[in-house]
């Protein structure tokens with residue numbers, strides 16, 4: 272198991288009412304399983320940031336691993352102390 | 365005659381308070397659409413090369429567009445074009461308010477203002493009736509005082525665009541306030557208006573535009589309004605853009621202390637999440653907009669209560685970039701800039717330059733903005749050109765040229781326009797777009813940060829970045845010409861297909877996606893041609909030295925070589941020569957000459 276940080280930005284932070292959480296996960300994990308873990312740690316995100324049915328981030332949100340690098344692999348390979356950033360997919364302003 | 369347009373524009377000569385009405389050929393409307401495209405066309409038509417932007421010969425052009433008045437969401441926008449007193453190149457600025465709808469209802473698609481009045485005036489235009497009214501009693505008044513008095517004097521059926529003291533005093537980054545809350549802020553369009561002794565423009569009228577297929581447009585309007593409330597606009601609708609700061613700070617992309625750093629230690633106090641929790645007052649919409657990205661914030665200290673509309677760029681330029689972490693101070697500073705009629709981005713970046721110049725001993729003034737009152741005094745001094753404010757009122761480029769001592773190396777502008785608050789060192793597409801943008805450092809003329817934020821692994825390849833940036837610039841030119849708000853862009857399934865269909869349904873003329881894409885390309889080429897005719901050279905397409913050298917970054921990827929490579933590729937995709945000039949055959953192919 273590894274420990275990673277989930278950081279929330281913008282509306283996701285306001286809904287989670289927290290800037291970040293730590294979670295323990297397997298080093299290799301399916302994206303859907305990771306999101307289920309986040310949802311169980313922060314149920315308020317369900318329906319708002321996380322799609323209730325698909326357990327994917329809603330279209331309005333992006334994942335970034337240790338930065339803005341987007342994730343679109345179903346299987347993610349993470350390291351201890353990695354950060355997953357959840358932020359709005361709408362840039363601009 | 366094309367349906368959807370008035371097919372004519374008004375040319376006002378302030379030298380003798382005369383006017384003429386000119387027809388617009390259909391071909392011009394096909395080629396340039398409206399908004400930023402048509403205003404660029406008219407600017408080229410009415411400009412003399414190498415003219416002084418603050419002299420009477422510089423025209424000031426206001427332009428509505430095809431979609432204006434159709435009540436399609438976010439389309440109550442207008443474009444302003446002129447030669448910028450900050451850059452000496454094309455100055456274009458957009459704004460969004462009822463002023464746009466009312467301008468179109470006067471019976472004109474565009475308004476070209478030439479010359480200079482020998483007394484302070486305002487122009488009132490209504491249903492093709494033009495009056496020149498004395499404005500000496502309005503001179504010196506703030507933007508909200510001016511509009512208040514105009515509403516009392518002329519009435520609420522009109523919409524108003526006006527300048528504040530900054531425009532009157534020819535502050536080179538003065539904007540034009542319109543319809544209460546909105547400002548065409550960038551490139552100094554307000555200074556050009558002030559140079560003409562023109563305090564305000566009142567527009568009103570009831571000339572309705574015919575639409576070829578109103579029924580279909582009405583159903584598209586409903587559908588688009590519905591889509592505009594979907595997931596692709598969630599951020600804009602819910603939190604607004606002030607939340608950008610927390611992410612950018614985390615990613616070390618938040619310009620701090622005059623771009624010397626990219627992370628602001630005290631950002632948490634002024635991040636959108638904090639503003640929303642502790643300062644949110646209300647939501648605001650531009651005219652005819654279903655999204656409503658604008659958020660009004662209110663101070664919460666025990667001084668006089670102040671409300672101001674804040675966007676990310678304002679909180680960053682008047683916050684992190686000048687070391688301010690008190691949200692109340694930012695709200696008051698933003699409000700003051702609005703009242704004085706001054707661009708918040710250029711104001712903040714110019715103050716940041718002055719602080720550094722003072723610290724380095726390059727100017728003798730000791731700049732102290734440690735208290736709110738001192739910052740507000742400095743902003744006032746700029747607007748009224750008092751003491752040091754007189755130097756700063758010319759913007760970073762001229763101010764640095766003026767004092768020399770290598771202070772240009774930390775004057776954070778491109779072509780003279782101050783850089784907005786996205787640190788381009790880690791955003792390669794944005795770095796390219798800021799460098800080559802015809803108006804200088806504008807984040808909106810290509811929305812290129814979107815390329816950086818939403819694509820994987822493009823960082824290594826300058827070709828891919830250049831191609832995407834060129835396409836994004838062309839799409840932005842179409843968006844700004846039709847006119848849509850950029851925040852609606854992701855609500856379309858296929859932007860060009862849907863937009864060309866709407867064009868055809870309004871005008872009754874077939875307008876293919878390809879014609880529309882070509883129009884975007886044409887508009888950007890014409891903007892570039894304006895610059896070339898006004899002395900543009902290859903070295904103008906660059907970034908300040910600081911952004912190409914700074915070693916503060918964890919992972920700086922923009923080196924001078926990398927930027928040059930992106931620029932060369934960009935010229936290639938534009939089919940320009942290696943020096944960035946447009947070959948004659950390209951201009952002919954685009955029907956520009």
Ligand code: SF4
Pocket residue numbers: 438460600648649650653654655656657658849850851852
């Ligand atoms: S989304 Fe925002 S900027 Fe765009 S038209 Fe609406 S309120 Fe104005």
